[in-house]
Amino acid sequence: MYLGRLFVLSGPSGAGKGTICKELLKNSERMVLSISMTTRSPREGEVDGINYHFVTKEQFEENIKEDGFLEYAQVFENYYGTPKQLVIDTLKSGKDVLLEIDTQGAMQIKKAYPDAIFIFILPPSMKELRRRITNRGTEDASTMELRLREALTEIEYVEKYDYAVVNDQLIVAVDRVKTIVRAEHLKVAEGIKDIINRYKEDENAIPID
C-alpha cells in the first residue's frame, strides 16, 4: 500500500514559509495542506475548514484525551493543534500532507510521527530578515527586537531538521523544496517488498526458451 508523505515546514517569521507553502500547493494534486484545529474565534473572513477547524474548548480537550493530535499547544487562552486522524487519512489516500508549524510543534510531530520529513526555511541573513519584518510595518522597535531574538532561537532548531532551504529568491527556494519532495518519493520505503515480488513474478511468467 502506497502512503503519502508528511512534510513539515518550519522557519522563523519572515523567512517566507507561508509563501513557499502556497506555491507548493498551487496546481498540486498530490499535496494537501493540513488545517489546524483551534478554540479561538474566527476572525473576519476566516472560514471553518479552510483557515482552521474551529471547535469549542470542550471538543478540543476531548480530542486531547483521545490522543487525537499529532501536536497541540495552548497560546494564552486558546488551543491550537494538528488533528491526527485527518493527516493519517490523507496519507493513506496516497496524498502528501504539508504542515506549516513552529519548531515546538515540529518537535512534537517528530515524536508522534518520526517518518515525517522536516524542512527548515532559513532567511538569507538576519539583516534581510530585519528588512522583511520592517517592510511589513506592523512592528515597533521593541517588538522587532523580540521577533529577531525569537528568530535566532528558532534557527538553532535547524539542526533537528532533515533539510535546510535558504529563501533568498522565492522561485529558487520553492524549486528546492519541490526537489526535496520529489527525492523523498524516490526513497526506498515499505512498499519495496511488493516491487521486488513483481519482478520475481514477472520473471517466472516468462517461458524459458
Add this chain to the structure above:
Amino acid sequence: MYLGRLFVLSGPSGAGKGTICKELLKNSERMVLSISMTTRSPREGEVDGINYHFVTKEQFEENIKEDGFLEYAQVFENYYGTPKQLVIDTLKSGKDVLLEIDTQGAMQIKKAYPDAIFIFILPPSMKELRRRITNRGTEDASTMELRLREALTEIEYVEKYDYAVVNDQLIVAVDRVKTIVRAEHLKVAEGIKDIINRYKEDENAIPID
C-alpha cells in the same frame, strides 16, 4: 568545512546504470567518477587512470594490508577495488564522488562509509531487461538465463538502498538521480553549526536602533 557526498549506484546488468552515470558526469563540475584499481591487464584501448588504475598483485595486496580500500573483491585471478584515499580526498575538496558498483561492493561501502548515498537502478520489468540483454546479442540462451537469475538476486538488495530509480526512459531516470543529488545537498549536515553561528554573528553586528 564543506564535504562532497559519495553516491553509490548499483543495479542489475542491463538496468542502464552505466549510461546514467555517463549522463550524470556530463558537464558536471561538481561530480567525479571513482576509478577502480585492478590487477588485471589493460584491454585494447584502456587507459591507466581513466578506465582503471592498473597495479600489480603485490601493490594491490599491500594496499589491502594498509586498509586502503573502501571495498575490494577477487574475481577469479584478479583483484578489483575502490581506493579509499582518492575518494576521501575528492570529498574533502568539496566534490561529489560517483561510484558504480555491484551490490556486494556497495554493502562493503555501507560498512566503511555509512554516510554514502545508495541509489539502486531498476529495469522497468524483467521482460524489458531480457529484451535489453538479448539486443546486446552477446549472450547465448543459457548465459541469458544466468544473467536474469543474477539480476533477480541483485534486485532483492534494493531494500538496503536509500533510493530506487526505475530506468524506463533514460532522460527521466537521469533527471531523478539528479533530483536525488540536489536534495542530498539540501540535507542538514555537519556544517550546519557554522551556518547557525553566521546568523548569530550577523545579528550581533546589527546595531539596535
